[in-house]
Amino acid sequence: MRKERVAVGLDVGTTKVVALVGNIVDGTIEVIGLGKAESHGLEKGVVVDIGRTIASIRKAVEEAENMADVRINTVYVGIAGKHITSINNSGTVSINRPDRIITPDDVRRVVETAQAIQLPPESEMIHIIPRQYIVDGQDGITDPVGMTGTRLEVDVHIVTGAITAVHNLVRCVEALDIGIEQIVLEPLASSMAVLSSAEKELGVVLMDIGGGTTDISVFRGGDIWFSKVIPIAGEHITNDITVGLQTPIEEAELIKKTAGTALVDSVGEDEKVEVATIGGDEKKLASRKKLAKIIEPRIEELLDLAMQEVEDAGYRDLVPAGLVLTGGTSLLNGIAEFASQRYDIPVRLGKIPRGIHGLRDIVESPIYATSIGLLRYAVDAKDFKKRRLDRRKGSLMSKLFTWFNRFFRG
Numbered sequence: 505m506r507k508e509r510v511a512v513g514l515d516v517g518t519t520k521v522v523a524l525v526g527n528i529v530d531g532t533i534e535v536i537g538l539g540k541a542e543s544h545g546l547e548k549g550v551v552v553d554i555g556r557t558i559a560s561i562r563k564a565v566e567e568a569e570n571m572a573d574v575r576i577n578t579v580y581v582g583i584a585g586k587h588i589t590s591i592n593n594s595g596t597v598s599i600n601r602p603d604r605i606i607t608p609d610d611v612r613r614v615v616e617t618a619q620a621i622q623l624p625p626e627s628e629m630i631h632i633i634p635r636q637y638i639v640d641g642q643d644g645i646t647d648p649v650g651m652t653g654t655r656l657e658v659d660v661h662i663v664t665g666a667i668t669a670v671h672n673l674v675r676c677v678e679a680l681d682i683g684i685e686q687i688v689l690e691p692l693a694s695s696m697a698v699l700s701s702a703e704k705e706l707g708v709v710l711m712d713i714g715g716g717t718t719d720i721s722v723f724r725g726g727d728i729w730f731s732k733v734i735p736i737a738g739e740h741i742t743n744d745i746t747v748g749l750q751t752p753i754e755e756a757e758l759i760k761k762t763a764g765t766a767l768v769d770s771v772g773e774d775e776k777v778e779v780a781t782i783g784g785d786e787k788k789l790a791s792r793k794k795l796a797k798i799i800e801p802r803i804e805e806l807l808d809l810a811m812q813e814v815e816d817a818g819y820r821d822l823v824p825a826g827l828v829l830t831g832g833t834s835l836l837n838g839i840a841e842f843a844s845q846r847y848d849i850p851v852r853l854g855k856i857p858r859g860i861h862g863l864r865d866i867v868e869s870p871i872y873a874t875s876i877g878l879l880r881y882a883v884d885a886k887d888f889k890k891r892r893l894d895r896r897k898g899s900l901m902s903k904l905f906t907w908f909n910r911f912f913r914g
C-alpha cells in the first residue's frame with residue numbers, strides 16, 4: 505500500500521529561517537513548499553530575542569504554506585548552540601520470562617536503564633539514540649525484538665541541551681500555534697541529508713559551517729558517536745572583512761561570497777576588488793590578496809578548533825572517510841582544498857543526496873542541508889526521545905502568544 509504523509513522541517517538558523525514542506529511517499533521526499541526569511545533573533549545558534557525570532561519563523565512558515573497550499577500544524581525543529589553536549593552510555597536488563605523472546609517492552613526497559621546518567625546542570629535530554637543492541641554477548645544488532653536471549657544490552661548516544669535554550673525555541677514555535685513533533689540536533693539532521701551510509705559506516709567527520717555556529721559530528725559503524733557545536737562560523741569572517749577592509753557589513757558579506765577565498769596562495773598580487781566605503785557612495789579598490797589574508801586565518805582558526813574537538817574526543821584516527829563540509833560557509837572558495845592540505849585527509853562538500861524530489865535546484869545548496877535533514881529525520885529516525893508537545897499544556901505566556909497569533913493568522 506502506498507504510504508503518504510506531509511512533514512515539515514523548520515531550521516531556525518542564525519542567518520536564516522527555513523521551513524520546508526515535504527510530501528513523503530514510501531520513504532522518498534518530494535519538497536512541495538519552501539519558505540525562507542532572514543533571521544534576526546539568534547546569536548551563535550541560540551534564541552536571544554523571542555519576538556524577532558517569532559516574526560522570522562512566521563514569515564518562513566507562511567511562505568511555505570502558500571507554496572505548498574497546506575496549513576502547517578506541526579514541525580521537526582532543529583536546535584544548535586554551544587550548550588549542546590553528548591554522552592555515550594549503555595544499559596542492561598535480563599529477560600526472565602520462560603520463552604525468553606525479547607519484546608518491544610524489553611527494548612523500552614533497556615533504553616530506560618541506559619538513560620541513568622548525571623545530566624549537566626540545567627540541561628535536559630534531546631535525543632536518546634540506540635546505536636546497537638547486544639543479546640547474550642552478540643553485538644551489532646539493530647532490532648532485537650523477536651530474538652531469544654537472557655541478557656539484553658544497549659549502547660546509546662544521548663544528546664543534551666540547556667533547558668532555557670530548548671524552551672525558548674519551543675516557545676517561539678508554539679507561539680505560532682504550531683506543535684513540535686520533535687526537536688532535532690542540527691548536526692544530526694545535516695548528517696542525514698549529506699552523508700552516505702558508506703561514509704557513516706567507515707568513519708567520517710561532518711562539519712556544518714553556518715552563519716553563527718559550526719556543528720561537528722562524528723559517525724562510525726553507521727551511527728553517531730560524537731556531536732559538538734562551536735560558536736564560530738561565517739558571520740565572524742564577514743565581521744573580520746568589515747573591519748579589515750573598512751566596509752559596511754552587507755558589502756563585506758557580498759565580497760566574501762564573490763571574491764573571497766580560503767587560499768591566500770591562489771590569489772595574484774595585483775588582483776583587485778571593488779568595495780564600498782563606510783558612509784560614502786564611492787567605491788575603492790582593495791587587494792584581493794588582502795581579502796584572502798583576512799579570511800584564511802579565520803578559517804584556519806575555525807577548522808583547527810573543530811578538528812581539536814574531534815581529536816580531544818579521540819576520533820581523529822578513526823575517520824578514514826575524512827571530512828565532509830556543509831552549511832553556507834562550505835561554499836567559500838577554496839575551503840575544501842585548504843582543509844585537505846592542512847589535515848591531510850580527504851575532504852568533500854556535502855551535497856543533497858538521492859531520494860529528494862521537487863525544488864531540487866533550490867534545495868541542493870548546502871544552505872538547506874539542515875532542513876532537508878529534518879525531513880529525512882521525519883522518515884528514518886530511530887530516536888527514543890519522543891517530544892510530541894501538547895500545546896494546550898503551554899505556559900500562560902505561550903498561551904497568550906498563541907491566542908494573539910491565532911487571531912492574526914486566522
Ligand SMILES: Nc1ncnc2c1ncn2[C@@H]1O[C@H](COP(=O)(O)OP(=O)(O)OP(=O)(O)O)[C@@H](O)[C@H]1O
Pocket residue numbers: 516517518519520521548549584713714715716717718737738739742757760761762764831832833834835836837870871
Ligand atoms: N558563496 C559563499 N561563500 C562564502 N560564504 C557563504 C557563501 N554563501 C553563504 N555563505 C555564508 O554562509 C553563512 C550562512 O550559512 P547557513 O545558511 O548554513 O547558516 P545558518 O543556518 O543561518 O546559521 P547557523 O547554522 O550557524 O545557525 C553566512 O555567514 C554566509 O555568509
Ligand SMILES: [Mg+2]
Pocket residue numbers: 515517518690714715831874
Ligand atoms: Mg544552520
